[in-house]
Each structure stands twice: as C-alpha cells, then as structure tokens.
Amino acid sequence: MLYHAIYLPPGAAPPPRESVHSPELARYVQDWGRVEDIGYLANEEEPQCSVGAAWLRLMTKEEPGYGYVDDATPELSIAVLPLHRGRGLGTLLLKYLLDEADVRFKAVSLSVSVDNPAVRIYERAGFKVVSKAGMSLTMNRLSTSRC
DSSP states (O other): OGGGGSOOOTTOOOOOGGGGGSHHHHTTTTTOOOTTOEEEEEEETTTTEEEEEEEEEOOOSSSOOTTOOOTTSOEEEEEEOGGGTTSSHHHHHHHHHHHHHHHHOSEEEEEEETTOTHHHHHHHTTOEEEEEETTEEEEEEEOSSOO
C-alpha cells in the first residue's frame, strides 16, 4: 500500500516500485507493529484483497517523515488503490483512524501535495496547514477528545 500512498498528479509518470525501499519512504512501514503504530485495512471480499489502508506512525527528529511536526505527533499515511478511489473509502478509513488517534495522541500530522484533491478531505477532517515547502504542505490536526 505504501506505493499507492505516493501522490501522482494527472499525467505524471509513476515512480519505480523500488522507490518504497528508500529510507525516506520505508520508515513509514518498516518494522510495522510498534506499540504506537495504528492502522486499518479496507478489504474486498471477492477476490479477497486489500484495496486501501490508513496508518499512523510516530517519527523522530533523527528520522523524520515528510509531515514531521515533533516526536509526539504521529504522521498519517493513506492509500486507496486507483480503481477504488472516489467512492469515499479513503474518507472512511481516515475517520476510523482519527477516532482511535484522538484517544491516544494530542495531534496527528501529514504531508500532502498542494495540488492533491485530498487536501479538501483533510481540511474537512480538521487538519490545518502549519507549513509549506515548495509544492508540499504539512498539516496538523489537534485531537478532539484530549485536553
């Protein structure tokens, strides 16, 4: 799913599949199952396969993610296979993930391209832009259930 989390503007050539093994991307999934990791899969029954995923992972200052804010704020990643996009699946995965994150973390961050249509979904979910670097936004969302 990590490969499908990479945003491609319309008409852009996809990166090589091996790009997910670069340290900058692999850190989002490597050694999955740490105590702080949270993730959800969306599965299709016939044929049995995963068609989407949303996950959170804490990053560190030494090995930050693209949407790194601080060591206490997990970073969101989300992917939906191309044939399953536009049906609300990503929004549903995001809702489940944020519901759980709200009871475990004070905030959630993410990185998104300024021209990615998902920006509107993130804004509706409560994310606010905290910084912009080139064509990339870092967004943050405060928990709705923590003080």
